[in-house]
Amino acid sequence: MLSKVKAVHLLGTLLAIISLSQVCHTIITQADAKALKHHMLDTLAFIHPSNKTNFVKFCLHRHFCSHKSFAPRPGYFHWRDGTSKAEQEGFWQTYTCVLKSDIKLCPIDGQWSLWVEWSACSAACQGVGNRTRTRQCNNPLPANHGLGCFGRSVDIEVCSGKCNNSALANGLKEAEEHLEEVHKAMPQLRIECLIGHCTYNTLKKFLKPFMRDKYWSHLICYKYKRACPVDGGWSAWGAWSECTVACGNGYLYRQRACTSPSPVNGGQTCPGQAYQKKSCVAKKCSHITGREKAVFSEWSKFSPCSVSCGTYGSQVTRRSCLLKGKCLVRGETVANLIISKPCFQGACPRKGGWSDWSEWTDCSAVCGEGRKTRLRMCADPYPSGGEGCLGPEVETSDCNRSQPASQNKTTPVTKAACSSNSSQEKGGNCDASLG
Structure with missing residues (x-):
């Protein structure tokens, strides 16, 4: 820091230099002269304290100094410890604008704009995620070797996903139904956990391991109205793709996503497949000429069984005519050849049921x-x-x-x-x- 006496002396020297510049070069306003003075005083902070007075006397009064005037050797000016390359460039730009009395040449340091609004939370209903906001170093933009803005341009904070009313209502309803089913079989669990207060370890007395997580998440949802599990639901199927071949046997594809809604808080993922394919026979076969053998497509793979369980069904394979009107079987024109065979997928899944209670055993006590x-x-x-x-x-x-x-x-x-x-x-x- 400059002492008060040295600051006054430097200020006087700068005013004299700026006044001389007005005579020798361009007439500037009083406001610009004041701004130039403050620019130079601020930028002198980058010079080593022991060199400031000599720099003003030598470089602002007698000579025009350059980068070569500074070196880490005796007889040269020295930078203050820790001065960055960008700060040195800004110093020389300020020195030039003061000597030329041209305020437009002075460095302009960048300043931050206001923060924009927070983005939407990345989490789904009642989940934990992040949201962000940004700002730009353009108020003003740094110019003429001015310094950039200090600090971060992106701000991130933790947030909770918002639920629409229907998602929360569905989660509560599902939780209530599951708890009713379990408590009907185990009334004591209702007394200990729903009416009273229990811990996750309490469930070990009542539930098998694969049932505990689902019960616990539904209990937290229904009892405390938070973190309700939401089971995933499928979106609509997308359109079928084009057949993978132009002529003959190929496949069609389509997809769907488990996003309507997405499963959260332990909710079950969507049952079934996200991807489907089926065979297709493409008939853009005009390039086949004459008596080319392959007027029929190859046999397709057998279709899935027509029934899923419990009884016999059928599955078929087929080959199709690729050249309309030119596929002959025993002298007759045909469009397709089909083979069918029986299939059986096994017994249908069924939920277990309790038998009646046995008779009570004799009392264990003799008396x-x-x-x-x-x-x-x-x-x-x-x-x-x-x-x-x-x-x-x-x-x-x-x-x-x-x-x-x-x-x-x-x-x-x-x-x-x-x-x-x-x-x-x-x-x-x-x-x-x-x-």
Whole structure:
């Protein structure tokens, strides 16, 4: 930094130089003269503090200095430590505009424009993504070796995807239906997680591993109205492509996308294929002349079975006439030849169903309090390619025996026997019931 005395001295020298320039060169306004003075004072900050006074006396009063006046050796002017190449260029441009008293030659540093509006969030409904905004270094643009703008031109921040009302409503409805189905089979899970508060680990007591994530995401959606899973939906199929060949057997293609809507927050992806192809027979065969053998196309691949499961269907292969009216079979003109064969895709998938509960087992206690058990099986029907059964396979209940069990039903049981047996069981003394 210049001291106050040195600054005043330099200011006076600059004013004298600018006044002399007005006489020798061009008359400039008082405002321009003031601007030139401030430009030069600002740019002197790039010279090493020990060289500033000498530079003003020598280069602004007696001689015209050049880049060669600066060098990292004794007897030369030195730049302030850390001065960049761009700052040095700006210094010499300012020096030139001051000597010539031409404000139009002075460097113009760039300044930022205002930020534009934020872009839309990159995330889908209730997802986490980013949004951006930009600004430009054009207010004004840097010119005459002026410095560029400092700082970033792009700003990025985290954002949450907005949901349209229908997407959120669909997510809540789907979550409610799934929770109702699970809680119907496992009422205790409803008590612990929907009515009360549970953690993900709580689910290990009730649900198989492949069911936990879906239940948890639907619970968060329905209970807290956030991060609702949205299952993906297919867009409409695109148009079929042209046949891949001009003459003979080829293929047609079409596509669709899982974007209507896109799956978010653990929602299921779209079932089925995103890509389809089918065979085609192109008949632009005018280049085939005379009795060229290949008036029929090649046999196509067999079509898919006409039924998906459960019963017999058929599938066909065909070859088509490429030259209309010239395909003869046993003396007759034909357009196509077709072969059909039966097909069977197997039994249809079915969801498993519970059998009836078995009878309760005998109480585990000989006398007093114990436990009893009953079972059921996922066999009515057995699952076949479909989902298994929801809920427990084993159910237990408390029971109480006021009399000890007898191995020989014809032998009466005495008080002593019950008392003796009950002393080994949790239930305690059963004498009172034997009166």
